[in-house]
Amino acid sequence: MERAEAIENLKKLVGKELHELAHQFKITIYQGGKVNKGWAGHVFERHLQIPINSAQSPNFGSWELKSIPLKYKKDGKLAFKETMAITMIDPVHVCQKEFEESHLLMKLKKIVVVARIVGKNVDEPSYIHSVVEFDLQGEIYDAVKADYDLVRNTLLDPDKGFSALTGKMGYYIQPRTKGAGHGSTSRAFYARPRFLAKFIKL
DNA sequence: CTATGATCATCC
DNA sequence: GGATGATCATAG
Numbered sequence: 471m472e473r474a475e476a477i478e479n480l481k482k483l484v485g486k487e488l489h490e491l492a493h494q495f496k497i498t499i500y501q502g503g504k505v506n507k508g509w510a511g512h513v514f515e516r517h518l519q520i521p522i523n524s525a526q527s528p529n530f531g532s533w534e535l536k537s538i539p540l541k542y543k544k545d546g547k548l549a550f551k552e553t554m555a556i557t558m559i560d561p562v563h564v565c566q567k568e569f570e571e572s573h574l575l576m577k578l579k580k581i582v583v584v585a586r587i588v589g590k591n592v593d594e595p596s597y598i599h600s601v602v603e604f605d606l607q608g609e610i611y612d613a614v615k616a617d618y619d620l621v622r623n624t625l626l627d628p629d630k631g632f633s634a635l636t637g638k639m640g641y642y643i644q645p646r647t648k649g650a651g652h653g654s655t656s657r658a659f660y661a662r663p664r665f666l667a668k669f670i671k672l
Numbered sequence: 673c674t675a676t677g678a679t680c681a682t683c684c
Numbered sequence: 685g686g687a688t689g690a691t692c693a694t695a696g
Contacts, residue, residue: 498693506693508677515677522677523695537678543685553687555678588679637688644688650674651691658675663686 473533476518477582480601488513488586488596510596511537514584533580538666539588540599548599548672550663551588556581559645559657561625561632569615569622574643574659578604578614585670602669610642610668617643621659632657 471479483491492499492509495516499509506512514535515522539551557577569575585599606614617640624630624639635645635657642665648658 501693504692505679506677507679507691508693510679511677512694521695523675535677539679549685552679555676558675647689647691648675648678649691650693654674654691656674 471518473580473582476533476535477601477603479518480514480582480584480598483514483517483584484598484600486598488598491517510539510586511535533582534577535584536581537584537586538670539596540585540672541588548587550666550670553644553646553660553662554583554666555646555648556643556659556661558648559621559635559659564618564622565625569618572618574618575606575614578606583666583670600670602671604669610665613642614665617641621645 488510489499491513495513497509497512497516498506500506512522514537518535520535536554536556538554540548541551543549557573560573563573567573581604583602583604585602586596587599588596620639621635624634625632627634633655637644637646637660639645640662642662644660644662645657646660647655648660649656
């Protein structure tokens with residue numbers, strides 16, 4: 471499927487209620503009192519008839535699908551509820567590649583984001599807000615590159631290394647723990663709200 | 673077990 | 685309210 475075609479396809483979903491779609495595709499939201507945190511993303515992937523797998527990237531060759539939750543603040547305005555996971559950090563790869571060749575940049579250039587509005591928990595209705603693409607230019611590109619270099623330099627520093635990475639680092643992009651939990655120590659690049667705000671109109 | 677889809681829990 | 689670290693379901 472072409473990227474432009476998929477975007478058109480996703481835009482048809484604007485205004486739809488996600489729980490309804492999840493039910494149609496038989497996607498698990500609750501399992502024994504616990505939440506399937508990836509359910510929203512699976513709904514979109516199923517809608518586009520994309521196979522759900524855990525391979526690092528090319529969801530479908532030329533682009534990448536992400537979803538981000540939005541929420542209403544008490545004054546009635548919209549705000550980003552969470553940061554967005556972009557991709558896992560592979561220390562070896564990051565040390566060998568400059569930003570221009572990085573997996574991070576390749577991903578960012580391919581990402582299509584679906585912003586959706588959520589309530590205070592998964593039982594609240596969830597509606598699709600908009601579909602956007604990332605377009606790194608000028609100031610944004612340089613800032614993201616700086617964040618990548620910060621992570622890279624930390625990994626290359628003999629006194630720091632992988633374990634020194636923390637979510638406190640980075641202005642637009644941060645290195646943060648991510649994994650199956652229970653002792654997993656893998657980390658991923660996350661996009662901070664201020665980065666998302668550059669591309670998503672609230 | 674790990675990567676991907678992300679959100680939850682808790683701290684400030 | 686925003687930020688940071690931990691965690692869950694699914695699939696390979």
